[in-house]
Amino acid sequence: MRIAVAMLAGIMLALVTSFGIVRVVTTSQRDPVVKPLYNYGTR
Amino acid sequence: MARGSAVLSPETELGGRPLRRRHAAVAAGTGLVLGLLALGPALAPGFVLAYDMVFVPHPVFDRETFGLTGMLPRHVPSDAVVTALSQVLPADLVQKAILLAIFVIACVSASALVPSERLTARLAGGVVYAWNPFVAERLLLGQWALLLGYAALPWVVRAAARGDPRRLILSLVPAAIGGFAAMAVSGLVVLAIGLRREPPRLLLPLAGLLVMSLPWFVPSMELFSGVPADPAGVTAFAARADTPFGTLGSLLLLGGGWNAETVPPGYGAVVTAVPWLCVVLLALAAYAGRGTGTRGLGTAALVGLFLAALGAVAPGLLRGAIGLWPGFAVLRDGQQYLAPSALAVAVGTGLAVDRLGRWRPELAALALLVPVALLPGLAWGAGGRLAAVRYPADWARARAVVRADPGDVLVLPWEAYRSYPWNHGRRVLDPLPRFLPGRVILNDAVRVGTTGRRDLRMAAEDPRARALGPLIRSGAPLTGALRARGVRYVAVDAPESLGVPAERLAGTERVAAGPDLVLYRIPAVVPSREKRVPQWPVEIAWFITFAVVVWSTRLPVGSLFARSSPKEP
Numbered sequence: 001m002r003i004a005v006a007m008l009a010g011i012m013l014a015l016v017t018s019f020g021i022v023r024v025v026t027t028s029q030r031d032p033v034v035k036p037l038y039n040y041g042t043r
Numbered sequence: 044m045a046r047g048s049a050v051l052s053p054e055t056e057l058g059g060r061p062l063r064r065r066h067a068a069v070a071a072g073t074g075l076v077l078g079l080l081a082l083g084p085a086l087a088p089g090f091v092l093a094y095d096m097v098f099v100p101h102p103v104f105d106r107e108t109f110g111l112t113g114m115l116p117r118h119v120p121s122d123a124v125v126t127a128l129s130q131v132l133p134a135d136l137v138q139k140a141i142l143l144a145i146f147v148i149a150c151v152s153a154s155a156l157v158p159s160e161r162l163t164a165r166l167a168g169g170v171v172y173a174w175n176p177f178v179a180e181r182l183l184l185g186q187w188a189l190l191l192g193y194a195a196l197p198w199v200v201r202a203a204a205r206g207d208p209r210r211l212i213l214s215l216v217p218a219a220i221g222g223f224a225a226m227a228v229s230g231l232v233v234l235a236i237g238l239r240r241e242p243p244r245l246l247l248p249l250a251g252l253l254v255m256s257l258p259w260f261v262p263s264m265e266l267f268s269g270v271p272a273d274p275a276g277v278t279a280f281a282a283r284a285d286t287p288f289g290t291l292g293s294l295l296l297l298g299g300g301w302n303a304e305t306v307p308p309g310y311g312a313v314v315t316a317v318p319w320l321c322v323v324l325l326a327l328a329a330y331a332g333r334g335t336g337t338r339g340l341g342t343a344a345l346v347g348l349f350l351a352a353l354g355a356v357a358p359g360l361l362r363g364a365i366g367l368w369p370g371f372a373v374l375r376d377g378q379q380y381l382a383p384s385a386l387a388v389a390v391g392t393g394l395a396v397d398r399l400g401r402w403r404p405e406l407a408a409l410a411l412l413v414p415v416a417l418l419p420g421l422a423w424g425a426g427g428r429l430a431a432v433r434y435p436a437d438w439a440r441a442r443a444v445v446r447a448d449p450g451d452v453l454v455l456p457w458e459a460y461r462s463y464p465w466n467h468g469r470r471v472l473d474p475l476p477r478f479l480p481g482r483v484i485l486n487d488a489v490r491v492g493t494t495g496r497r498d499l500r501m502a503a504e505d506p507r508a509r510a511l512g513p514l515i516r517s518g519a520p521l522t523g524a525l526r527a528r529g530v531r532y533v534a535v536d537a538p539e540s541l542g543v544p545a546e547r548l549a550g551t552e553r554v555a556a557g558p559d560l561v562l563y564r565i566p567a568v569v570p571s572r573e574k575r576v577p578q579w580p581v582e583i584a585w586f587i588t589f590a591v592v593v594w595s596t597r598l599p600v601g602s603l604f605a606r607s608s609p610k611e612p
Contacts, residue, residue: 011076014415038458041302042492043283
């Protein structure tokens with residue numbers, strides 16, 4: 001039970017941390033998927 | 044005596060006991076949490092449209108669903124399964140359920156393969172398998188069908204090791220739903236394990252793979268010789284470095300996908316890449332002294348790594364092979380064959396955490412967070428790259444028109460992928476062929492951008508796209524030529540191109556128009572005489588596969604959760 005609780009708490013912590021990191025990353029870069037319009041992707 | 048064992052040998056597998064329900068439930072819950080964390084905004088109402096991931100509202104069965112239109116059946120039978128499920132649930136819910144199921148199945152199946160009594164060790168394997176660069180890059184590339192097979196790969200490993208044909212068929216169901224790519228990866232694992240058995244057993248595994256591949260294999264046999272396999276794809280889809288460790292190092296770390304746009308935000312920085320390298324090396328080192336039980340999976344992982352690197356280290360060899368036989372084109376996007384390597388790393392991580400748990404249990408629990416901490420860019424729909432959107436109303440109006448007066452549709456601009464404003468500029472394979480009823484002709488020649496050089500363009504595969512391409516690119520009037528070739532409608536679905544020169548479509552009727560799509564109707568169309576794949580062999584193929592799956596379900600599904608023996612053989 002303790003492991004399960006610790007795991008849940010850890011995952012929630014990771015969730016919050018990840019969300020914060022991603023917000024920082026995404027607000028500090030431009031979306032690379034704007035141009036060109038018709039490519040499958042870019043190497 | 045060490046806990047855990049070389050569990051993948053058939054001998055120890057036969058001694059396996061059912062995975063504790065509590066362990067399975069915790070693994071499923073963990074997978075669900077990871078799925079919720081990874082998908083985030085993608086779980087809002089609407090459809091997630093990203094690269095190859097195309098779901099549409101109210102899909103219907105048509106000839107394309109079963110690969111009967113003369114194109115390579117890349118979406119068979121995955122589209123058919125989605126269409127069937129969408130008859131009972133809204134299609135956007137079906138999409139979200141499938142995406143979440145990938146994480147749940149991956150976590151449960153991989154944790155069941157970790158030879159340990161410790162829950163933390165099992166979960167560590169499950170978390171690494173569900174949350175790693177391979178999953179992230181393939182998910183962002185929209186390859187949910189491949190990931191469905193990937194998720195169930197640990198079940199396939201167990202079934203192949205045990206040599207039980209029913210269990211093998213049942214474990215292959217997710218890969219079979221995924222279709223060609225998922226079955227190719229599963230086939231690699233099944234054959235590697237069959238070869239490494241004593242004595243080697245290949246006949247039954249091959250038969251199982253063939254039966255589960257019939258829905259796409261039969262229609263592709265009908266037209267394979269006439270479809271070009273463009274060697275240019277070798278350069279376009281070769282693995283590339285997305286970490287400081289070069290292409291091979293990136294592949295070892297389970298990344299290295301060809302598309303720079305699908306690298307999760309922040310991945311590849313030294314601060315996360317070096318610890319992740321340490322995790323992978325520790326996981327591989329954990330196999331030391333485990334005996335021979337894992338050699339089948341190890342062989343599959345090594346062969347997969349070789350195939351993944353082939354396009355990057357020996358492109359000439361691969362081009363030559365494709366020139367000899369177009370079937371070798373399946374190796375162009377080699378990074379997908381890293382799936383067994385990801386499983387080997389996941390199980391190895393479980394083994395390492397098992398040892399750590401004997402020493403410091405609290406550290407073992409913290410180890411569960413490592414994959415998420417080192418790859419935070421996958422979280423929240425990879426920083427919003429995966430998000431749900433609704434199709435524009437213009438699309439629904441066009442569908443109503445075509446449904447009321449059916450006919451073949453040509454899609455312009457003459458490109459395969461789009462970056463619609465209503466999808467916030469995210470790339471996606473044009474959804475019109477699935478959205479509109481009947482035959483929709485799209486230029487399926489994909490284009491890949493490169494830095495500092497011209498775009499790489501692959502040849503079209505659709506015979507009608509190949510036939511119409513020169514006309515459309517010529518700039519000449521279209522109406523008469525399209526009428527003669529059986530095209531009833533022209534749909535223009537990119538706002539920057541809605542103003543097609545009027546003279547090119549002179550004589551057409553504008554039957555639906557809006558800011559997101561314009562539909563033109565061509566009067567007095569001559570019916571097309573398209574070469575079609577015969578239907579009856581495909582019907583027989585589906586019947587055989589379905590019958591064999593029903594036969595396999597005489598085995599309780601719960602037996603898939605049988606865990607590996609924790610004892611040494």
